Amino acid sequence: MTVQTKRRSVGDFFNQISSAILDFFVSILDLIFGTLQRVIGIGGMPYMFVLPNLLIFGIFILFPMLLNFVYAFTGGTEFFPDLRPWVGTQNFEQLLSCENFLDPNTCQEDLFWRAVFNTAGYVVFQVGLMVLVSLITALVLNRKIKARGFFRSVYFYPVLLSPIVVALIWKWILQENGLLNGIITALGYDKVPFLVDAQWARFWVIIISVWAFMGFYTLILLAGLQSIPSDLYEAASIDGANDWNTFSKITLPLLMPQMVVVLVLSLIRAVQIFDVVFAFTGGGPGTATLYLVQYIYSKGFSSPSKQFGLAAAASLLMAGVLIVLTLIQQIMRREEQ
Amino acid sequence: MSKIWSFLSRTRGRNKLHITDIITYVYLSLSVIIMFGPVLWLILSSFKSSAEVIKFPPRLFPYRQETIELEGYDEPLPLYEVTLEDGSTKVLAQVRRVGIEAQMVDPESPGEIIKVNIEDRNPVERIYFGLENYIEGVESFNFARYLTNSVIVTVFATILTLLVNSMAAFALSKYRFRGRNTIFLIMISTLMVPLSVVLVPVFLVITNVGWNNNLLGVIVPGAATPTGVFLLRQYMLTIPDELLAAARIDGASEWRIYSQIILPLAKPALAVLTIFSVMWRWNDFLWPLIVLSRNEMFTLQVGLNSFQGELNVQWHLILAMTVLTLLPISVVFAFLQKNITTGIATTGMK
Numbered sequence: 001m002t003v004q005t006k007r008r009s010v011g012d013f014f015n016q017i018s019s020a021i022l023d024f025f026v027s028i029l030d031l032i033f034g035t036l037q038r039v040i041g042i043g044g045m046p047y048m049f050v051l052p053n054l055l056i057f058g059i060f061i062l063f064p065m066l067l068n069f070v071y072a073f074t075g076g077t078e079f080f081p082d083l084r085p086w087v088g089t090q091n092f093e094q095l096l097s098c099e100n101f102l103d104p105n106t107c108q109e110d111l112f113w114r115a116v117f118n119t120a121g122y123v124v125f126q127v128g129l130m131v132l133v134s135l136i137t138a139l140v141l142n143r144k145i146k147a148r149g150f151f152r153s154v155y156f157y158p159v160l161l162s163p164i165v166v167a168l169i170w171k172w173i174l175q176e177n178g179l180l181n182g183i184i185t186a187l188g189y190d191k192v193p194f195l196v197d198a199q200w201a202r203f204w205v206i207i208i209s210v211w212a213f214m215g216f217y218t219l220i221l222l223a224g225l226q227s228i229p230s231d232l233y234e235a236a237s238i239d240g241a242n243d244w245n246t247f248s249k250i251t252l253p254l255l256m257p258q259m260v261v262v263l264v265l266s267l268i269r270a271v272q273i274f275d276v277v278f279a280f281t282g283g284g285p286g287t288a289t290l291y292l293v294q295y296i297y298s299k300g301f302s303s304p305s306k307q308f309g310l311a312a313a314a315s316l317l318m319a320g321v322l323i324v325l326t327l328i329q330q331i332m333r334r335e336e337q
Numbered sequence: 338m339s340k341i342w343s344f345l346s347r348t349r350g351r352n353k354l355h356i357t358d359i360i361t362y363v364y365l366s367l368s369v370i371i372m373f374g375p376v377l378w379l380i381l382s383s384f385k386s387s388a389e390v391i392k393f394p395p396r397l398f399p400y401r402q403e404t405i406e407l408e409g410y411d412e413p414l415p416l417y418e419v420t421l422e423d424g425s426t427k428v429l430a431q432v433r434r435v436g437i438e439a440q441m442v443d444p445e446s447p448g449e450i451i452k453v454n455i456e457d458r459n460p461v462e463r464i465y466f467g468l469e470n471y472i473e474g475v476e477s478f479n480f481a482r483y484l485t486n487s488v489i490v491t492v493f494a495t496i497l498t499l500l501v502n503s504m505a506a507f508a509l510s511k512y513r514f515r516g517r518n519t520i521f522l523i524m525i526s527t528l529m530v531p532l533s534v535v536l537v538p539v540f541l542v543i544t545n546v547g548w549n550n551n552l553l554g555v556i557v558p559g560a561a562t563p564t565g566v567f568l569l570r571q572y573m574l575t576i577p578d579e580l581l582a583a584a585r586i587d588g589a590s591e592w593r594i595y596s597q598i599i600l601p602l603a604k605p606a607l608a609v610l611t612i613f614s615v616m617w618r619w620n621d622f623l624w625p626l627i628v629l630s631r632n633e634m635f636t637l638q639v640g641l642n643s644f645q646g647e648l649n650v651q652w653h654l655i656l657a658m659t660v661l662t663l664l665p666i667s668v669v670f671a672f673l674q675k676n677i678t679t680g681i682a683t684t685g686m687k
Contacts, residue, residue, distance in 0.1 A: 015604075018611060021496060026596045029500075033592035045591040049508035050520060052501045053561045060542060060558035061527055067538035079541065140364050143357075151365050153674045154372050160670050160677075161376075162620035164638045165663045168645060168655060169375045172382065179378055182394035211371070219678055272533050275622040279642050293533040293623075300537045301627065308537045319534045 071312030079308065091313035112314060114287045115295035118202070122291060123270040126206045130266045131259070134214045138221035139251075152222070156215035166212045167279035171195070174204060198288035201281050205289050209276055213269065217262045224258030225251070257333070264329035268322055292318050376663070383656035384466045390653045401465035405430050407447045417441065417458035419451075428461060429453070470657035478658055482633055483640035487619060490555050490636055495614040497560040499607060505561075506569035507595050511581060521570075524563045532559075532624060540627055554628040555636070559617070565610050572606035573599060612677055619666055637662050 037045055067081065072091055074084035099106035104113035141152060158166065173179045174194040181191045194200045228251065236246050252259075274293035277283065283290040283298075292314070300311035382390065384399035404413035407430060414430035419441060421427060429441035429451060439458060441451045474480065508514075509521050532539065539558070548554030576599065584594050600607070622638045629635055635643065641662055645655050670677065 015608065018495075018499075025496065025500060026600070030592055030596065034590050037590050037592065042591060043514070046508040046512035046514045046517070049504045049512075049591075049595070053505035053566065054520065056501065056557060056561035057524065057527075057563075059546075060539065061535070061561070062523070064535040064538035064542055065527070067541065068535050071537050079544075081541070136364075137368070140361050143361055145361060145365070149675070151368070152678060153670075154369050156674070156678055157376075157667075157670060158372060160616060160620075160666050161663055162638050162666070163622055164642050165659055168641070168659045169379050171645075172379060172652065172656065173375055177391060177393040177395065179395055185394060211375075215372075272531050274533060278622075279645070282646075296533065296536055297623075300540070311537050315534045315536065322531070322534070 068312050068316060071308050072316050073309075075309050077306040077308075079306070084309070087309070091309040092317075095310065095313055095317070109310065111287065111290065112295055112310075115290050115292050118288070118290055119271060119273070119292045122202070122206060122273060123267065126209055126270050126273075127263065127266050129206060130210050130214060130217060130270075131262060133210055134217035134221055134262065135259075137214065137218045138225055141218065141222050142225040152219070155218050158212045159215045161212065163212070163275035164279045166208060167276050170204065170208050170211075171280055195281065196285055198285055201285055201288050205273075205277055205280065208280065209270075209273060212276065213266070217266060220262055221255065221258050224255045228254045260329065260332050264325060264332075267325050271318065271321060271325070379656060380660055383470060383653075383660045385653060385656075386469070387651070387653045390656070398464045399466060400462040401467065403461045403463060405444055407442065407444060409447060414442075416444075416461040417453075418461055419453050419458045421453075421457075429458070431458075470653045471661070474654040474657040474661075478644055478654065479632070479635075479640065480658060480661065483635050483637045484661075486552060486634060487637040489552055490621075490625075491615055491618040494556045494560060494618045495611060497556065498562065498565055498614045499610060501560050502562065502565035502610065503569050503600060503603065503607065504595065505566050506573055507599050509566065510570045510573040511576075511578070511599070524566055527563055536623075536627065543628055548628065550629055550631045550634045552629075552634065555621070555625050559621075559624065564613070568610055569603060569606050572603055576602050608676065612673065615669070616666070 033045075033048065036048055040048070070081050071084070073086060073088060074081065075087035075090060076084050078084050095109050095112050097108045098104075098113065101107075101113075104110045104117060107113045137155060141148060141155075145151070161169075175181075176191060176193065176195075180194065185191060192200065194204055232250050232254075233246060236250055241249070272293055273291050274297070277289050277291060278294060278297075281289045283294050296311045296315050296318070299307045299314065381398060382395075386399070386401065389396075389400065403416040405416055406413045410432070414432060416428055416430055417439075419427055419429045427443070430444055430447075432440045432442055432450065434440070434455065437455050439453045439455050441453050441458070442449065443451065509517060543549060543554045543558070546554070548557075580598055580602075581594050584598055589597070620638065621636070622642070625636045625639045626642075629639060632640075632643070641655075641658060644658065
């Protein structure tokens with residue numbers, strides 16, 4: 001009980017600080033907006049309230065989105081759009097021209113296709129594992145267990161860690177002389193080059209990202225499980241349903257809305273995987289863990305060739321995939337309702 | 338012992354411990370090791386000396402060799418356990434090492450030098466948690482600067498996020514005006530468009546505004562988040578309009594209604610957005626990576642990444658700096674974990 005009150009008071013402390021700072025700004029703005037209202041009247045006020053948001057949103061999100069098309073359809077190495085010559089769909093053609101789409105070596109932009117294949121493989125395995133692991137964990141947490149709150153936070157803790165910290169923690173464990181190789185040699189086996197071997201690197205990128213994010217999806221699924229009315233289970237047990245029947249006929253169908261959310265969110269997140277891998281393997285060994293966003297980043301920012309057009313075209317293709325995924329979610333949500 | 342066992346087996350309202358209960362607790366215990374183990378290993382390792390960090394196989398705890406101060410020697414001498422010729426072992430202090438031979442002295446009679454083959458001696462060690470790595474790391478890594486930058490970004494971005502988004506949410510939920518639905522629709526439609534899709538043009542805009550290598554370039558652009566507007570608007574819709582009408586009759590200005598009525602009532606939603614914003618900003622990497630290229634403007638995350646990318650990786654320093662980077666967010670989590678988990682479970686976003 002004492003722990004509870006203590007915890008709450010620390011929370012209050014944070015609240016008080018944030019509200020004190022907020023109050024200060026609010027009173028300055030009070031003066032400005034009071035004068036404004038006297039000039040433009042009540043009818044103009046809603047516009048004044050959305051204006052700051054719209055300005056930031058328009059300049060830094062909406063405008064760049066439109067500008068992305070300009071980059072995608074212009075060529076050259078110039079950074080400023082007015083100096084870039086119009087090339088039509090040449091960037092897209094360069095990205096998409098392949099003799100054999102299944103073999104990146106035959107493509108003009110082989111790095112792009114390597115990134116596409118790497119990302120596709122990563123998405124399939126990572127999302128599959130993620131949904132499976134978070135479903136099992138949510139089911140376990142939904143049982144009558146002691147200290148559920150504690151275990152729930154255990155899974156959630158890595159979600160809060162920054163991608164760089166996550167990458168460094170695991171790099172430290174998996175490096176040649178790291179903890180895992182220490183355990184392996186203690187068991188009498190040879191060291192495994194986890195970060196040097198392409199397949200192992202891909203494997204660990206998947207494991208790490210599941211480790212880092214699963215707590216978030218587990219929470220969503222757990223909330224769904226807890227909203228299933230318990231009298232359904234009682235009725236099922238009276239009717240003599242076994243555990244598997246109960247799970248497949250009651251739990252799974254009623255959990256479907258949350259499963260869709262988890263599936264789509266983890267898909268969208270997986271397509272955009274970047275920072276963990278960037279710090280963990282840097283895309284290597286070779287191009288084994290080069291994923292789409294890193295391809296875009298390297299084309300636009302770190303490669304000396306400054307191929308902004310290719311970067312923009314690739315990002316438009318990726319945006320297309322993301323929009324399709326979002327639409328699928330919307331449609332499925334509507335069908336649920 | 339039997340009491341503990343009966344306590345542990347008192348699950349599912351049955352008298353016997355069911356097999357599924359055992360599986361459940363085995364799963365949960367393994368999970369604790371898998372989820373916390375890596376972080377614990379990082380923390381333990383961060384106290385190891387630069388020599389010990391590269392030792393293989395690694396040891397669980399950080400050790401340091403015992404030393405002894407003896408008269409006649411300026412520096413403290415390292416202690417070794419030596420196997421002597423007659424088979425007995427004795428703790429001796431090493432004066433110097435010449436090739437494969439070590440010159441040692443007995444601490445009880447420091448005058449006489451004993452020559453020992455280095456194969457026959459083992460260092461005397463004890464578990465030691467020293468802050469040397471942390472101190473050296475903070476000095477060589479520009480930690481204070483990165484920390485200041487990260488704190489500035491997190492604090493000001495969060496204030497700006499709360500203010501700008503709550504104002505917009507207020508207008509979108511409590512007024513009828515031309516263009517309202519259009520504005521809301523455009524915002525919602527970009528909900529799923531991530532920064533990674535607009536990298537190049539965003540960099541152009543930042544350059545034109547002149548915010549390269551300026552913390553403003555990290556703070557301002559992300560402040561207008563559609564997620565925030567959406568979250569706050571949904572909450573504000575539940576506040577009854579009668580409250581606003583009554584305040585207007587009392588002569589309150591629109592700004593007063595927003596700041597004195599809406600904001601206090603929307604506190605739960607604002608708290609959730611605060612937690613999100615702090616988390617987003619503290620851990621943000623891609624945006625600061627693009628905007629900031631001068632070392633002294635780096636945030637902790639960008640700084641940490643560039644530090645680990647340097648040629649000779651100094652793991653003992655990196656580990657200590659990683660611990661310092663994850664410390665603030667861990668402390669916040671320890672105190673607010675309940676608010677965070679319920680907040681995320683109810684809104685379904687991160």
